[in-house]
Amino acid sequence: MAKKYYITTPIYYPSGNWHIGHCYTTVICDALARFHRMKGEDVFFLTGTDEHGQKVEREAQKRNITPMQFIDPLVSELKDMWRLLDVEYSRFIRTTDADHIKSVQAIYQKLYESGDIYKSEYTGYYCTPCESFWTESQLKDGKCPDCGREVTLQKEESYFFRLSKYAPALLEHYEKHPEFLQPKSRVNEMVNNFLKAGLNDLSVSRTTVKWGVPLPFDERHTAYVWIDALCNYITALGYGSEDDTLFRRYWSADLHMVGKEIVRFHAIIWPAILMALGLPLPERIYGHGWLLIGGDKLSKSKQNARPELTDPYELVKRYGSDAVRYYLLREIPFGSDGEYTNEKFIGRINADLANDLGNLVSRTQAMIGQNFGGTVPPRGREEGPDGELIALCGAAFGKVEADMDALNAPDALADIFAVVARANKYIDETTPWLLARDPEKRERLAAVLYNLAETCRICAVLLKPFLPRAAGAVLAGMGREADGFDSLAFGGLKAGTPFVKTPPLFPRIDLKKELAELEKLVAAKKPATMSAPEAEKPATMSAPEAEKPAAKPEISFDDFTKLELKVGEVVACERVKKSEKLLHETVKIGSETRSVVSGIAKFYTPEEMVGKKVVVVTNLKPVKLCGVLSEGMILCAEDGEGRLSLVSPERAVDSGATVR
Numbered sequence: 001m002a003k004k005y006y007i008t009t010p011i012y013y014p015s016g017n018w019h020i021g022h023c024y025t026t027v028i029c030d031a032l033a034r035f036h037r038m039k040g041e042d043v044f045f046l047t048g049t050d051e052h053g054q055k056v057e058r059e060a061q062k063r064n065i066t067p068m069q070f071i072d073p074l075v076s077e078l079k080d081m082w083r084l085l086d087v088e089y090s091r092f093i094r095t096t097d098a099d100h101i102k103s104v105q106a107i108y109q110k111l112y113e114s115g116d117i118y119k120s121e122y123t124g125y126y127c128t129p130c131e132s133f134w135t136e137s138q139l140k141d142g143k144c145p146d147c148g149r150e151v152t153l154q155k156e157e158s159y160f161f162r163l164s165k166y167a168p169a170l171l172e173h174y175e176k177h178p179e180f181l182q183p184k185s186r187v188n189e190m191v192n193n194f195l196k197a198g199l200n201d202l203s204v205s206r207t208t209v210k211w212g213v214p215l216p217f218d219e220r221h222t223a224y225v226w227i228d229a230l231c232n233y234i235t236a237l238g239y240g241s242e243d244d245t246l247f248r249r250y251w252s253a254d255l256h257m258v259g260k261e262i263v264r265f266h267a268i269i270w271p272a273i274l275m276a277l278g279l280p281l282p283e284r285i286y287g288h289g290w291l292l293i294g295g296d297k298l299s300k301s302k303q304n305a306r307p308e309l310t311d312p313y314e315l316v317k318r319y320g321s322d323a324v325r326y327y328l329l330r331e332i333p334f335g336s337d338g339e340y341t342n343e344k345f346i347g348r349i350n351a352d353l354a355n356d357l358g359n360l361v362s363r364t365q366a367m368i369g370q371n372f373g374g375t376v377p378p379r380g381r382e383e384g385p386d387g388e389l390i391a392l393c394g395a396a397f398g399k400v401e402a403d404m405d406a407l408n409a410p411d412a413l414a415d416i417f418a419v420v421a422r423a424n425k426y427i428d429e430t431t432p433w434l435l436a437r438d439p440e441k442r443e444r445l446a447a448v449l450y451n452l453a454e455t456c457r458i459c460a461v462l463l464k465p466f467l468p469r470a471a472g473a474v475l476a477g478m479g480r481e482a483d484g485f486d487s488l489a490f491g492g493l494k495a496g497t498p499f500v501k502t503p504p505l506f507p508r509i510d511l512k513k514e515l516a517e518l519e520k521l522v523a524a525k526k527p528a529t530m531s532a533p534e535a536e537k538p539a540t541m542s543a544p545e546a547e548k549p550a551a552k553p554e555i556s557f558d559d560f561t562k563l564e565l566k567v568g569e570v571v572a573c574e575r576v577k578k579s580e581k582l583l584h585e586t587v588k589i590g591s592e593t594r595s596v597v598s599g600i601a602k603f604y605t606p607e608e609m610v611g612k613k614v615v616v617v618t619n620l621k622p623v624k625l626c627g628v629l630s631e632g633m634i635l636c637a638e639d640g641e642g643r644l645s646l647v648s649p650e651r652a653v654d655s656g657a658t659v660r
């Protein structure tokens with residue numbers, strides 16, 4: 001029986017605004033799934049969407065639609081994105097799927113009956129303006145750590161999971177299974193910061209959130225979204241349902257691939273739940289790094305004022321899915337973060353795909369066309385550098401397999417491209433264009449071109465999991481589309497096989513021109529916004545990412561009057577440390593002075609700002625941006641190039657004047 005391989009991505013929040021960072025986890029999993037399928041394993045590859053919770057509930061309410069009406073189009077967009085990127089999953093689970101909901105209820109029931117879930121009271125300090133609960137130790141001087149305002153002690157009925165009970169067993173598991181969580185750096189954090197410090201029981205139900213799975217033993221409560229979401233890894237296989245065939249076939253997971261910000265949920269809470277259910281733990285959890293933009297985690301809102309094209313649909317349309325896959329799989333050192341820029345992206349396509357791989361294939365095809373009528377010549381006697389090229393081809397699969405076992409796609413690709421580079425060097429060494437001029441060297445020419453065609457085939461087979469389209473095109477050019485890893489022995493290619501010139505796999509891109517084009521394209525796509533300081537909110541563990549800039553519905557005059565706009569005078573201004581975008585202004589509004597942070601550092605110096613009269617939204621919920629309190633928003637106009645310009649009263653007006 002074939003070895004099974006069960007691999008999962010996290011399930012995505014239906015936040016829309018999909019960007020290339022979102023594609024990272026799933027493209028890596030797809031390459032791994034394809035690789036294991038090609039090894040003949042019985043692969044189940046799971047992905048999906050995490051659809052419950054307050055955020056969705058509120059977004060739907062805001063738009064006066066049902067949560068499902070809000071979610072459905074976003075889920076379709078996400079599925080389109082995976083189709084465009086050639087992601088081939090076995091199941092796309094939605095936490096609103098009826099079978100998932102039933103199984104989550106069965107899981108809660110089981111844990112309730114075994115005593116691992118019990119009713120108690122959730123006690124926390126509540127900050128009403130921020131709508132956040134805090135524990136006593138999180139408060140700053142007894143006040144809300146975000147906005148510095150008074151908090152009130154509140155109690156809410158909740159069911160708890162006995163997480164604390166599982167800390168010793170989890171510690172023991174970490175000791176016995178050093179491969180459980182990778183990379184190693186993430187283990188220290190989990191063990192020292194959480195497990196050794198002791199775990200608190202976890203509140204796993206809410207009475208305030210209606211958009212969730214109702215608890216079977218108390219319908220006033222809904223399941224905490226993270227528990228609902230984590231359970232997808234087993235409910236997708238039918239755990240807790242009448243038909244658990246898939247569960248018995250595939251569980252436990254061979255790999256949960258997740259972004260580093262959600263490792264804690266996967267490496268502590270999830271295994272504890274599995275222990276409580278009496279189920280085996282996953283073999284491996286991998287916490288990968290992030291794609292960064294301007295030093296921060298890439299998110300759509302970070303896009304403002306940057307020339308990077310991060311929209312996966314646009315990227316695939318412009319460069320093809322293989323180019324996007326290649327960048328994601330090759331460029332970011334695995335486990336670490338990697339900065340995303342247009343230049344790096346195009347640089348990779350040009351250097352590796354167009355120059356190295358594209359040239360090898362097109363030169364080989366051209367020379368076989370010119371000298372042997374487009375069919376592969378017979379293999380000849382080995383001489384000169386042949387042995388080295390053949391040995392490298394022979395060793396490549398072993399290296400790639402070891403890299404993929406270590407989940408290191410960048411190294412796997414580097415190993416394949418080392419063969420490509422060696423073959424290009426081989427062309428320079430053997431100078432087939434000179435051999436072609438001498439009829440006595442025809443046999444040698446045939447041998448050289450055979451070796452090159454066979455190297456193209458072997459590289460294409462190895463590249464199938466990573467670049468399915470380009471690899472498929474090379475193999476189709478030889479009528480060898482079906483070649484798998486069992487065809488890798490050098491010499492498998494038969495003389496007489498056609499290998500004719502095909503369109504270039506990756507046309508070379510004029511870097512300078514393309515960068516200018518991209519800058520224009522991105523600027524033209526930017527939504528007209530205010531100076532949106534939201535843009536630099538730190539990433540949180542559980543909050544969905546940036547909201548979709550939906551077309552704004554008509555509003556009533558009453559709606560408009562909810563905004564409080566006032567004229568303010570900037571009396572002091574400085575740059576926000578560690579931010580390229582933010583300025584921190586002290587704004588006098590009548591008799592009051594406010595701290596305001598705005599994303600305008602690229603357009604105004606602090607000196608220029610002082611003395612300016614500006615329009616401020618004064619009743620916006622305060623937020624902290626890069627650790628600095630912002631109690632309002634300064635209005636700006638944005639031109640088609642993404643440049644911001646302050647909005648100021650046309651005549652002299654005192655600060656504090658109302659804008660309406």
Ligand code: MSP
Pocket residue numbers: 009010011012013021022024025050229230231257258259260261262289290291292297298299544545
């Ligand atoms: N819904 C939770 C996961 C629940 S799993 C039981 C969630 N969803 S998410 O939509 O916010 O993230 C989905 C995946 O996208 C995560 O692995 C996350 O790390 C990844 N990425 C989102 N932005 C990213 C980058 N900028 N870079 C790399 N991956 C990032 O978390």
